[in-house]
Amino acid sequence: MEIFILAFFTLGYLVLAGADIGVGMLLPYLGRSGGERREVIAAIAPFFLGNEVWLVATAGVLAGMFPELEAELLHGNYGPVVVLLVSWVVRDVGLWLRGRLPGERWRLCWDGAVVAGSWGLALSWGALLGHVLLGLSGPIAALPALVLSALFAVHGLAFATLRLRGELRRRAAVLSGGAGEARTYALTAGALMVIGVLAGTRLPLDAGPTASLLTPVILTLLPLLVAAQAWVWWTFRHRVTGPSYL
Template sequence: METLAIAVLAFFATGYFVLAGADIGTGMLAPYLGRTDHERRLVIASFAPFFLGNEVWLIATAGVLVGCFPDLEGELLTGQFAVLVPLLTGWIVRDVGLWSRGRGPGRRWRAFCDGAVVCGSWTVALAWGWLLAAPLTGTPYERAGGPTAILIALAVAALFAAHGLGFGMLRLTGPPYERARLLVGRTGPWQSFALTAVLLGALPLLAGSALPLADEAADGATLALLVPALLVVTPFLVAAQVWTWRTFRHRVTRPSYL
């Protein structure tokens, strides 16, 4: 059961980084991709149908960690509290900006919400890099510091941005698409997206390999109850994600209500 629990945790964490990395990266580059209010609405419309469904994968990851690895979750929460605060703050600020953008009057309001989306996206990306720096440098229960942590945080944020560019090439049209293509170069949109997806998906796997997951797993009775339930729920989560991507597979040609 411990092996299955670890596999489920790895699956959810990898799914979150690959899927949510797309909308986080696109949000990071919104000022570059969209130079006008209309273009920024196109950029936001490119990932608006996906971001809530993508965040479910993070909630599922946290749920598996709390339920199947409670001692490890407590140790990580205590040691990485200073990193989790900006991560959650950026997440909230970003989502508030997305939800509020189309509900206020005037361009100044929309510009303010756009700033919240961009700043929140950058904060989330950098915080993930800072958080991953700890297990990647061999100190999973302590906040990472020093030049190495800074370099890892910046590299992870750059990877999020590159993933967002590939996603933008798949979804955008007009000038925003051309700006994304300019940075991606001659690489096709699916090739670019697939490459960054593999790299982003490898991050939680590498970080997880530095954690004593098997030693910190819950007792057998708890795992015998939780793991089968997770295996039943997982296909529905995957099916919902497939439905979302299939439904919104076409390029964005006009702004959404956001």
């Protein structure tokens, strides 16, 4: 059961936040002007806070139920984890700050932060999972990093196709051809989950003694957490019709 909880939050993160990462990576392609980019960001804006928190929850589950695994994973991958965190911070701040001042250069600067941060997130996730899954490190780790980044990017495109309209949607549908957007999203989501599960099978998943206390609490909470998220998904189920607060 502990492993199910860990997998639930990790895979949830990869699928949900993976789309935000992909959209951020391809922001210059999807949005050619400041106004367009703002509309593209509106596709992920209501979700990114609720999506990234799945990783915070994963870290919490690791700290409480798998303390030894947490230690080994994090300090054993010190470099990629630090790059991941810095990228995460830069991406988030780009999203938070881009809309706070009207100037064109201000927005361009923070859009750059979103793009750089999203690429940093994708590549460091790739390096991290490549290390866990294949034991690769050093220059050769660039290979899995690039493969996973490509997957995040395609996943982001599929999500953007589901959320955007008109010319922006046509651009996002460059791979899925428009009609197959939901299928593409399901495929890339499936691929991300498979990678996550495979990486999990390579980890020593021995739960600590506190798991017996935390498991029933978390299982009781789980429907509530999913309901809170579902409310967000339901509220913002329609396609983007204009720029958002960001």
